[in-house]
Amino acid sequence: MTQNEWLALAPFIIVSTLAILIVVVDMIRPGRDHLAAVIGAVGVLVAMGATIAAGPIGGLGGLPPEGMALFGGVYVRDGMTAFLDLLFLGIALLTILFAPDYLIPRKLPVPEFVSVLLFAVAGAMLLGGGRDLLILFLGLELLVLPGYLLAGFSKRDGLSTEGAIKYFLLGSFSSAILLFGLVFVFGYTGTTNVAEIGDRLAAIASGDAPLPVALGMGMALVLTGAAFKIAAVPFHYWTPDAYQGSPTPVTGYLSVGPKVAAFALVLRLFMEALGPVRADWWVLIGVLAAITMTVGNLAALGQDNIKRMLAYSSIAHTGYIMVGLAVAGGATDPEVAASGVQGILFYGFAYAAMNLGAFAVVAALQHRPGVTSQISSFAGLGRRAPILAVAMTLFLLSLVGIPPTAGFFGKAVIVIAAVEGGGLLTLLAVVIMLNAAAAAFYYLRVVVVMYMRDPAENAKPVDVGGWTRLGLIVAGAATIAIGLIPAVTGAALDWTLEAAKTIAGL
Amino acid sequence: MSLPETMPYTGWRWDDLVFLALAGVMLGSALLVVLSRNIIRSGLFMVLSFLGLAGIYALAGSPIVAAAQVLVYIGAISVLILFAVMLTQSKAGPAALVFQRQAWIAAIASVVLLGLIGASILLTDFPAAEALPTVHETREVAFLIFDANVFAFEVVSLLLLAAVVGGIFIARRDESADEEGA
Numbered sequence: 001m002t003q004n005e006w007l008a009l010a011p012f013i014i015v016s017t018l019a020i021l022i023v024v025v026d027m028i029r030p031g032r033d034h035l036a037a038v039i040g041a042v043g044v045l046v047a048m049g050a051t052i053a054a055g056p057i058g059g060l061g062g063l064p065p066e067g068m069a070l071f072g073g074v075y076v077r078d079g080m081t082a083f084l085d086l087l088f089l090g091i092a093l094l095t096i097l098f099a100p101d102y103l104i105p106r107k108l109p110v111p112e113f114v115s116v117l118l119f120a121v122a123g124a125m126l127l128g129g130g131r132d133l134l135i136l137f138l139g140l141e142l143l144v145l146p147g148y149l150l151a152g153f154s155k156r157d158g159l160s161t162e163g164a165i166k167y168f169l170l171g172s173f174s175s176a177i178l179l180f181g182l183v184f185v186f187g188y189t190g191t192t193n194v195a196e197i198g199d200r201l202a203a204i205a206s207g208d209a210p211l212p213v214a215l216g217m218g219m220a221l222v223l224t225g226a227a228f229k230i231a232a233v234p235f236h237y238w239t240p241d242a243y244q245g246s247p248t249p250v251t252g253y254l255s256v257g258p259k260v261a262a263f264a265l266v267l268r269l270f271m272e273a274l275g276p277v278r279a280d281w282w283v284l285i286g287v288l289a290a291i292t293m294t295v296g297n298l299a300a301l302g303q304d305n306i307k308r309m310l311a312y313s314s315i316a317h318t319g320y321i322m323v324g325l326a327v328a329g330g331a332t333d334p335e336v337a338a339s340g341v342q343g344i345l346f347y348g349f350a351y352a353a354m355n356l357g358a359f360a361v362v363a364a365l366q367h368r369p370g371v372t373s374q375i376s377s378f379a380g381l382g383r384r385a386p387i388l389a390v391a392m393t394l395f396l397l398s399l400v401g402i403p404p405t406a407g408f409f410g411k412a413v414i415v416i417a418a419v420e421g422g423g424l425l426t427l428l429a430v431v432i433m434l435n436a437a438a439a440a441f442y443y444l445r446v447v448v449v450m451y452m453r454d455p456a457e458n459a460k461p462v463d464v465g466g467w468t469r470l471g472l473i474v475a476g477a478a479t480i481a482i483g484l485i486p487a488v489t490g491a492a493l494d495w496t497l498e499a500a501k502t503i504a505g506l
Numbered sequence: 507m508s509l510p511e512t513m514p515y516t517g518w519r520w521d522d523l524v525f526l527a528l529a530g531v532m533l534g535s536a537l538l539v540v541l542s543r544n545i546i547r548s549g550l551f552m553v554l555s556f557l558g559l560a561g562i563y564a565l566a567g568s569p570i571v572a573a574a575q576v577l578v579y580i581g582a583i584s585v586l587i588l589f590a591v592m593l594t595q596s597k598a599g600p601a602a603l604v605f606q607r608q609a610w611i612a613a614i615a616s617v618v619l620l621g622l623i624g625a626s627i628l629l630t631d632f633p634a635a636e637a638l639p640t641v642h643e644t645r646e647v648a649f650l651i652f653d654a655n656v657f658a659f660e661v662v663s664l665l666l667l668a669a670v671v672g673g674i675f676i677a678r679r680d681e682s683a684d685e686e687g688a
Contacts, residue, residue: 016664071657112675119668138661149672214630
């Protein structure tokens with residue numbers, strides 16, 4: 001392999017080596033929780049450095065701007081891979097920072113947590129760069145298999161085990177459905193290479209022939225499998241149970257990492273492989289998006305448990321992101337289609353920062369074992385822990401989409417792209433706005449409870465651990481910087497657009 | 507007397523018949539794995555299902571893959587699973603399956619899905635359906651694994667490692683719980 005090829009593969013190699021290294025260190029020095037977290041966090045930062053050193057994004061990096069294909073084109077490092085790798089590594093970093101203060105008081109081992117998490121992130125990075133059905137499927141399994149384990153990480157907790165089993169059963173079932181769909185696509189086109197599938201379908205699509213039945217069946221199965229992974233309605237039933245049962249830092253990770261990674265998979269499959277027949281799928285995606293955000297928001301309105309509420313709200317956010325995909329598939333102007341993909345990437349970035357932050361505050365409140373995650377436990381937080389309450393307010397306002405936060409720009413990019421798309425897509429933009437207004441109710445209810453209710457008589461003081469504090473600073477800074485500092489907003493918009501344009505055919 | 511080239515009346519080739527028989531064995535025993543109330547029987551039906559798959563590999567012209575299937579899945583994995591079942595089986599488990607309250611709906615949905623998938627395959631003319639290249643030599647298989655698909659091969663080993671780490675964590679005795687119990 002040439003030097004550039006090593007450089008292109010470096011981030012993936014670093015993350016997978018790090019996962020193994022932590023297991024080895026834990027074997028030599030068992031039970032060093034803080035040591036494992038330090039190694040994990042530093043290693044993720046090194047991997048981020050390697051990603052920037054490799055590029056090619058924002059004019060940075062040593063690789064040529066058009067990207068670099070490895071192993072005969074099964075793995076590609078281009079602008080999209082680089083952006084997604086940075087995003088996945090950021091998610092990993094925040095999760096590692098939020099975990100120790102929750103796990104250690106509950107006597108759950110941090111080394112295993114960090115190691116398993118890093119395996120999952122390695123899988124996510126394969127989804128970001130994979131251009132071959134085989135690699136994409138293996139990456140998906142490497143992503144979700146550790147996810148099942150993390151969901152059941154609290155072995156002695158019945159809820160955690162129940163959530164993990166539901167997640168595992170539905171997850172493996174949906175993987176099988178997705179695989180069956182991929183087999184149809186392979187059977188029709190005769191290749192597993194994503195770019196070649198696109199080429200062969202382009203030949204079919206140009207003939208004005210109707211969509212072949214088997215290919216349609218394959219698309220339906222792939223869409224069903226992917227909809228399970230991103231938790232789109234009506235394939236979302238596992239989400240609230242899995243999210244509520246999981247240890248809170250894990251819930252934060254599950255609501256962000258696998259979701260964004262599954263969207264990377266969907267982009268590769270639908271925009272690159274099935275891109276030539278996009279006229280046959282975008283309406284379906286748009287309808288699913290509208291149903292997903294509406295059902296998610298309506299269900300979130302009635303929740304008393306904050307983890308269940310955030311679980312349903314994460315379903316609603318899936319709906320918003322899917323609108324970006326509908327725009328990418330349905331817009332006739334390639335520029336608008338590119339801004340649809342840009343919306344997916346930008347929203348994924350903003351959503352990762354604000355949602356992980358919100359779950360971190362929930363985890364900080366549960367610092368001592370035995371504290372429930374009812375919304376009523378937030379009562380009077382404005383007085384009991386003012387800084388924590390301010391942080392939570394910031395994340396919730398961002399989730400609503402109020403300027404000047406990251407969430408506002410995330411929604412803005414998608415809504416503007418949808419309006420420019422015209423027709424049915426404009427209707428989707430209207431649905432987003434209506435949903436955002438409805439969602440404001442249940443997010444702001446938490447703010448009201450924090451500032452306007454008296455704390456319970458027996459409320460104990462909240463002590464926020466050092467790890468959590470550092471993580472909250474990072475998540476909060478990201479949430480506010482994207483919204484408030486024009487240079488950061490501009491860079492984020494440029495990078496996401498540049499990454500979006502590396503998708504074939506845009 | 508020799509057999510005719512194709513099957514009388516249907517025009518099928520004979521290996522199609524063999525394929526259908528093997529697939530029937532594989533899917534039928536897979537169904538019995540799920541439906542059987544006795545976990546040892548489930549394990550034995552799983553062996554039969556793996557055997558059917560090995561036959562299909564052989565029929566598709568990949569004897570090496572078929573041999574690996576027999577060695578690894580039947581020889582090692584199934585035996586290991588049966589041992590694990592025998593060592594850990596507890597009498598306290600429920601006598602009837604608890605997950606079966608929607609069996610009829612599931613059965614109807616499965617049949618409908620089978621019809622849809624079957625129809626979509628029959629109604630489509632697969633342009634890429636040329637004869638599959640058959641791989642007989644170990645050398646060719648080695649090239650496929652360690653050259654053409656080397657990245658996938660490495661990823662699979664990473665996946666297995668992650669599964670092992672996770673499996674050990676789940677199965678390991680909880681030290682802190684032991685202290686509390688002592």
